[in-house]
Amino acid sequence: MSALKERIVIPDFRLSPRVDQVGQEEKTSRFTKRSIKKETKVEGLKLTLSMIDLTTLEGKDTEGKVRQMCYKARHLHDAYEGLPTVAAVCVYPSMVRIAKEAVGDSGIKVASVATAFPSGQAPTEVKIEDTKFAVDKGADEVDMVISRGKFLEGEYNFVFDEIAAIKEACGEARLKVILETGELVTLDKVRRASDIAMYAGADFIKTSTGKIQPAATMPVTLTMLEAIRDFYYNTGKMIGMKPAGGISKSKLALHYLVMLHETLGQAWMTNQWFRFGASSLANDVLMQLVKEKTGLYQSADYFAID
Amino acid sequence: MPVKTKKAQLKEIPEEKAKGNGIPKLKFNSGWQYAPAPESASHVKLKDRYDLFINGKFVKPSSGKYFETINPATEAKLSEVAEANAADVDKAVKAARNASDKYWKKMPGRERAKYIYRISRMIQERAREFAVIETLDGGKTIRESRDIDVPLAANHFFYYAGWADKLEYAFPNRNPQPLGVAGQIIPWNFPLLMAAWKIAPALATGNTIVLKPAETTPLTALKLAEIIQESGLPEGVVNIITGFGETGAMIVNHPGIDKIAFTGSTEVGKTIQRAVAGTDKKVTLELGGKAANIIFEDAPLDQAVEGIINGIYFNQGHVCCAGSRLFVQESVYNTVLRKLKDRIETLIVGDPLDKNTDIGAINSRSQLNIINKYIELGKNEGAEIFQSSCNLPSKGFFCKPTLFTNVAQSNRIAQEEIFGPVLAIQTFRTDEEVIEKANNTPYGLSAGVWTDKGSKIFNLTTKMRAGVVWANTYNKFDPTSPFGGYKESGYGREGGLHGLAAYTKL
Numbered sequence: 001m002s003a004l005k006e007r008i009v010i011p012d013f014r015l016s017p018r019v020d021q022v023g024q025e026e027k028t029s030r031f032t033k034r035s036i037k038k039e040t041k042v043e044g045l046k047l048t049l050s051m052i053d054l055t056t057l058e059g060k061d062t063e064g065k066v067r068q069m070c071y072k073a074r075h076l077h078d079a080y081e082g083l084p085t086v087a088a089v090c091v092y093p094s095m096v097r098i099a100k101e102a103v104g105d106s107g108i109k110v111a112s113v114a115t116a117f118p119s120g121q122a123p124t125e126v127k128i129e130d131t132k133f134a135v136d137k138g139a140d141e142v143d144m145v146i147s148r149g150k151f152l153e154g155e156y157n158f159v160f161d162e163i164a165a166i167k168e169a170c171g172e173a174r175l176k177v178i179l180e181t182g183e184l185v186t187l188d189k190v191r192r193a194s195d196i197a198m199y200a201g202a203d204f205i206k207t208s209t210g211k212i213q214p215a216a217t218m219p220v221t222l223t224m225l226e227a228i229r230d231f232y233y234n235t236g237k238m239i240g241m242k243p244a245g246g247i248s249k250s251k252l253a254l255h256y257l258v259m260l261h262e263t264l265g266q267a268w269m270t271n272q273w274f275r276f277g278a279s280s281l282a283n284d285v286l287m288q289l290v291k292e293k294t295g296l297y298q299s300a301d302y303f304a305i306d
Numbered sequence: 307m308p309v310k311t312k313k314a315q316l317k318e319i320p321e322e323k324a325k326g327n328g329i330p331k332l333k334f335n336s337g338w339q340y341a342p343a344p345e346s347a348s349h350v351k352l353k354d355r356y357d358l359f360i361n362g363k364f365v366k367p368s369s370g371k372y373f374e375t376i377n378p379a380t381e382a383k384l385s386e387v388a389e390a391n392a393a394d395v396d397k398a399v400k401a402a403r404n405a406s407d408k409y410w411k412k413m414p415g416r417e418r419a420k421y422i423y424r425i426s427r428m429i430q431e432r433a434r435e436f437a438v439i440e441t442l443d444g445g446k447t448i449r450e451s452r453d454i455d456v457p458l459a460a461n462h463f464f465y466y467a468g469w470a471d472k473l474e475y476a477f478p479n480r481n482p483q484p485l486g487v488a489g490q491i492i493p494w495n496f497p498l499l500m501a502a503w504k505i506a507p508a509l510a511t512g513n514t515i516v517l518k519p520a521e522t523t524p525l526t527a528l529k530l531a532e533i534i535q536e537s538g539l540p541e542g543v544v545n546i547i548t549g550f551g552e553t554g555a556m557i558v559n560h561p562g563i564d565k566i567a568f569t570g571s572t573e574v575g576k577t578i579q580r581a582v583a584g585t586d587k588k589v590t591l592e593l594g595g596k597a598a599n600i601i602f603e604d605a606p607l608d609q610a611v612e613g614i615i616n617g618i619y620f621n622q623g624h625v626c627c628a629g630s631r632l633f634v635q636e637s638v639y640n641t642v643l644r645k646l647k648d649r650i651e652t653l654i655v656g657d658p659l660d661k662n663t664d665i666g667a668i669n670s671r672s673q674l675n676i677i678n679k680y681i682e683l684g685k686n687e688g689a690e691i692f693q694s695s696c697n698l699p700s701k702g703f704f705c706k707p708t709l710f711t712n713v714a715q716s717n718r719i720a721q722e723e724i725f726g727p728v729l730a731i732q733t734f735r736t737d738e739e740v741i742e743k744a745n746n747t748p749y750g751l752s753a754g755v756w757t758d759k760g761s762k763i764f765n766l767t768t769k770m771r772a773g774v775v776w777a778n779t780y781n782k783f784d785p786t787s788p789f790g791g792y793k794e795s796g797y798g799r800e801g802g803l804h805g806l807a808a809y810t811k812l
Contacts, residue, residue: 023613043338
């Protein structure tokens with residue numbers, strides 16, 4: 001691992017590749033025209049379920065709410081046999097202990113947001129403490145936010161160093177770096193922030209906190225996937241991708257999978273390298289799966305809402 | 307490694323090593339596979355046999371001869387169409403002349419416009435049928451015929467319908483008059499769209515028409531004849547006759563023709579040019595091309611690669627303005643090549659009727675032979691070949707998306723129009739060099755420029771000897787935009803205001 005790192009030449013991030021918005025929108029519309037049906041659809045839907053980070057990130061979160069969500073994570077829809085579980089549950093640091101207990105030995109990971117989520121407006125030391133707290137309580141994954149203010153000021157070294165410091169604080173936990181693309185606005189900046197995060201040590205790059213609109217979009221996600229691809233070819237290192245926020249329908253999730261498949265290929269088509277940050281996507285996927293099996297749509301009341 | 311020492315150092319993003327750095331290539335063709343999604347052809351009604359559309363009626367050819375038209379993706383016969391001889395051509399030209407004298411040139415523009423609008427609406431109503439037939443007869447993908455060919459054909463009629471009563475504003479103080487009878491010969495790469503390009507402006511300006519579609523793709527033009535018949539357009543205003551090159555030559559040589567509009571090969575264009583020498587026939591020719599697509603190091607590379615792919619593999623490369631020569635600045639060459647190869651691996655080649663298909667069938671066996679001949683030639687010339695690892699269907703005419711590297715200006719694959727999915731890649735160092743190389747061709751139809759720098763775009767577009775120059779995009783068509791070439795790519799412009807001038811006596 002360290003030998004690999006030493007080969008990596010840190011580039012000048014001001015020279016990150018440019019991205020053409022019009023071209024990117026045209027390209028993403030092509031992904032939506034692939035035909036996904038029958039076995040392909042069922043396979044894609046099950047894959048989607050297994051890639052979900054089931055999330056609750058609210059001021060009003062309680063132990064009870066987290067426990068209920070964790071039960072749902074393990075038992076998505078028991079009436080349908082052979083379903084995977086979600087990949088992870090995503091909670092605030094204060095809920096990590098509860099979540100860890102609740103998911104037990106199911107193999108579901110516990111991800112914790114950290115670093116003064118969602119604004120990131122806190123001193124770096126506080127962010128490191130926040131991260132360490134989450135990891136100490138047993139978080140398998142840490143979802144950090146970058147300092148968007150510093151990034152927009154052009155303080156790329158600050159952003160880089162902060163990510164590197166959080167990565168160190170993570171220890172064994174995998175680090176997801178949230179760019180909050182809705183605040184970066186242009187695809188050029190999304191690309192630059194992706195490059196900074198990956199070179200600084202991110203294991204995953206993630207679009208959004210879910211607290212800012214727009215959250216994940218296909219052009220933004222494609223831009224990040226392309227950054228991951230270039231990073232892979234430059235360093236040999238695979239980085240994961242997590243679009244979050246705004247993906248609540250199966251059809252859209254399948255479009256994302258098409259985009260993933262045609263940009264990074266087969267190796268990334270697993271929850272080790274791709275996640276959906278979503279709270280309501282799972283039930284729509286379940287509804288579609290049941291429909292594929294029975295031929296009938298059931299009402300939303302047939303799927304539990306934890 | 308202590309984190310604090312890991313400061314960002316100011317270095318350029320390293321250019322990838324020429325032969326890769328031992329990092330395995332991404333894999334796209336395994337695992338999750340899309341389900342086949344063939345568009346149904348059951349709603350399409352094709353007759354067993356199509357006659358000539360002359361003077362508002364379908365009439366039998368005086369030769370009594372018919373020829374087959376096949377589906378290039380399956381080699382199955384679709385229908386047979388009449389072969390027009392000199393007597394039929396004469397009949398069609400006379401019908402057109404009669405229609406011109408009797409009503410069409412006297413009819414007010416606002417009345418002509420009504421018919422043209424009606425035709426465009428009828429194309430829209432039957433868009434699905436047209437798209438499927440276009441795909442069946444020509445081999446192009448349903449994605450393209452559905453999303454590009456058919457809507458754009460309808461748009462051309464809409465656009466020129468709008469001009470029909472405004473010709474005095476198009477040519478102020480010049481009293482624009484129709485030329486008379488236009489002979490129009492169209493190619494097989496965009497059969498319906500080319501028919502629309504030719505028919506719409508001619509009708510708007512008050513001309514009558516004898517149109518001949520290509521022998522491999524006559525069906526959508528004949529379907530269009532059915533629409534024209536239903537639209538109530540006065541009989542003889544549009545005549546559509548089918549046949550081979552000889553039939554086309556008869557149209558060109560007929561003394562009753564006032565104007566020739568031809569889209570096709572440069573070779574035939576030259577023959578037409580010779581044939582009309584000494585006559586007062588007006589001519590527009592839209593011929594071959596060998597377009598340069600130029601990528602600078604500061605371009606948005608991923609979108610540029612997508613543009614290159616669309617530029618050369620759109621419609622299996624059967625596009626006169628296809629970006630068949632790629633010039634890549636040497637500092638980004640390895641990166642661009644790697645991205646291109648990865649992208650080619652994700653192209654789906656196969657059944658043109660399948661909605662997932664990106665690249666369909668080559669139009670005819672003879673065209674496939676030409677393409678294969680050039681691929682062999684490229685290899686023999688010492689260029690390095692790369693082809694998609696996809697499997698081709700066992701039946702039908704198919705060609706893998708292909709690119710050649712290690713190509714020089716003096717390679718024939720960089721000089722001659724291949725008209726297939728074959729890209730020749732060259733490198734360059736400076737702006738001056740690439741401008742010179744891009745213009746160093748007998749053709750001049752189109753070009754593409756990819757850079758993030760606006761001033762560079764304007765510098766290049768003014769120096770490029772090409773009818774169309776696209777910047778940071780490629781193969782974009784619109785009825786309002788004129789299209790046509792320099793040098794051996796022909797002369798005259800179609801589309802837009804300029805397209806009216808080609809059919810008007812001023």
